[in-house]
Amino acid sequence: MRHYITFTLVLFLVSLPAIFSSCSSDDSSDINDGVVVSDNNTYYNSTIRPPFLSEGDSVGVVDVSSTITISVDSAQSILNRIRRWGLKIKVGAHTFTKTGNWFPASDVERASDVQAMIDDPNIRAIIFFRGGYGAIRTIEYLNLLNLRTNPKWIVGFSDVTVFHYALRTVGLESIHGEMPAKFNSDSVSYDASAESMRSALFGKVTGYTTSPSEYNQYGTAKGRLVGGNMTIIANLSETDIDNNFTAPSILLIEDVGEQIYAIDRRFQMLKRSGKLSRIKGLIIGHFLDTEQEPRWGSSVYELIHSYASQLNIPVIYSFPAGHTDPNFSLYMNRDITMTVDANGGKIVFE
Numbered sequence: 092m093r094h095y096i097t098f099t100l101v102l103f104l105v106s107l108p109a110i111f112s113s114c115s116s117d118d119s120s121d122i123n124d125g126v127v128v129s130d131n132n133t134y135y136n137s138t139i140r141p142p143f144l145s146e147g148d149s150v151g152v153v154d155v156s157s158t159i160t161i162s163v164d165s166a167q168s169i170l171n172r173i174r175r176w177g178l179k180i181k182v183g184a185h186t187f188t189k190t191g192n193w194f195p196a197s198d199v200e201r202a203s204d205v206q207a208m209i210d211d212p213n214i215r216a217i218i219f220f221r222g223g224y225g226a227i228r229t230i231e232y233l234n235l236l237n238l239r240t241n242p243k244w245i246v247g248f249s250d251v252t253v254f255h256y257a258l259r260t261v262g263l264e265s266i267h268g269e270m271p272a273k274f275n276s277d278s279v280s281y282d283a284s285a286e287s288m289r290s291a292l293f294g295k296v297t298g299y300t301t302s303p304s305e306y307n308q309y310g311t312a313k314g315r316l317v318g319g320n321m322t323i324i325a326n327l328s329e330t331d332i333d334n335n336f337t338a339p340s341i342l343l344i345e346d347v348g349e350q351i352y353a354i355d356r357r358f359q360m361l362k363r364s365g366k367l368s369r370i371k372g373l374i375i376g377h378f379l380d381t382e383q384e385p386r387w388g389s390s391v392y393e394l395i396h397s398y399a400s401q402l403n404i405p406v407i408y409s410f411p412a413g414h415t416d417p418n419f420s421l422y423m424n425r426d427i428t429m430t431v432d433a434n435g436g437k438i439v440f441e
Contacts, residue, residue: 131331134239134262135315135338138424141216141242141264143294146177148215150292151208152271153183155201156250157223158194159272163187166220169271172278173218176289183208186220194225201225202232209237215244216292221272222249230254230332235261244292246270248345249414252319255423256332259317266291267319267343267412268420284418291420298427298439299419301410306396310405311430312372314339316423316438321346325357328364336369341427341438345376345413351387351394354378358398372429373399373406374438377413405429407436 144150152170159166166187170180183204185196194201208217219226235257238245245254245265258265268291269284290296317334318324321344327333336342346354361367381391389397392408399406407429411417426441 131260132338134260138262138264138315139239139242140425141238141244144178144215144244144292147179149179149181149213150216150218151181151183151211151214152186152218152220153201153204153208154186154195154220155205155229156194156219156221156225158189158192159187159221165276166271168278169274169276170278172274172282172285173271175278181208181211181214194228198225198228199232202229205229206233206237209233209235209241209243212241217243217245219245219247219251219254219270221270222247222251224250226250226253227326230257235263238263246288246292246420248412248418249320249347250323252323253327253332255317255319256323256327256334259334259424260332262424264425265423266420267423269418273418284416287417287419291422296420296422296440298437299410301407301436303433303435304408306375306392306399306406306408307431307436308399308402308404308406309431309433310372310403311428312341312405313426313428314341314371316341316343316374316421316425316427318343318374319345319423321354321357322349325360328360334366335364336366339371340369341372341374341429342370343374343376343410343412343421343423345378346381347377347379347414348382349378350382351384351389351391354381354391355387355394358395362398367398367402370402370404372404373402374410374412374429374436375399375406375408376410377415377418379414405431405436407431407438410436 185200188195208214247270248267255265268288274285275282317340378391411419427438429438
């Protein structure tokens, strides 16, 4: 069965040892100045797809990033939308804590909320309530390898890009999608972004098509969908969960509230590190509220095009993912086929 959502696209739906356990890599590595640089591809060929949800399943809700500023009652009211999907909710112990500081609790406490959800066999998905900053501070306290024996969906975007990157190293698909903090607050009005996340959780998203763009670059490519927030991607460079795109990769990027020169700096990093030349395809999501475009002399999309046009790869612009509506859900760390022609862009999940 197909349902069509009309914005600029069509959505097709069918009926530690150190406590962070990443993976060592004997493949796709280089040695620079005596330092081994690796893509952590050990689990690439055995990436796991968590079971999709059904009504009656339980999901966990956590916050590892900035403090949730709304009241607990308001937050619970927002979460009623998920309950209306027929799902039960378990909230992390520190999710709604308000310390008056940047984070709702310590790094260890926030990580313990996530680990408790990972280790709970009754939890089928872990949804991050909001983004901001802080996810990277919790990774070292997590045993993500436990998700290989008890796989479940990890859902979020923005700061949660850290988790999408980390989950790639342990071989687990995840969902880049809306978070409850950005749901419509009344829990009953139609919310395209929230409905897309629901469809992804229940296994109904098979692909997307987008309208033509003057910047689109034609072609077809296959690869694993990776990426997320461009600032986070840059900040993860040279870390133990970085991705050098040595395996066939389709890169998704989006960002919000950045100076245009900062976007240029990140493209320079991707270009000069050799990463940009390795990707097989590029998907450009929302770049919202980019600052100082007039002083730079171009829009952020013109800037991106100046880099993408040097690549002989397909590129989709204006894909509805990121920090504004609609923010449609994507299965990360899954192989996709993308096609771009005069009719627009199309991605199909395999």
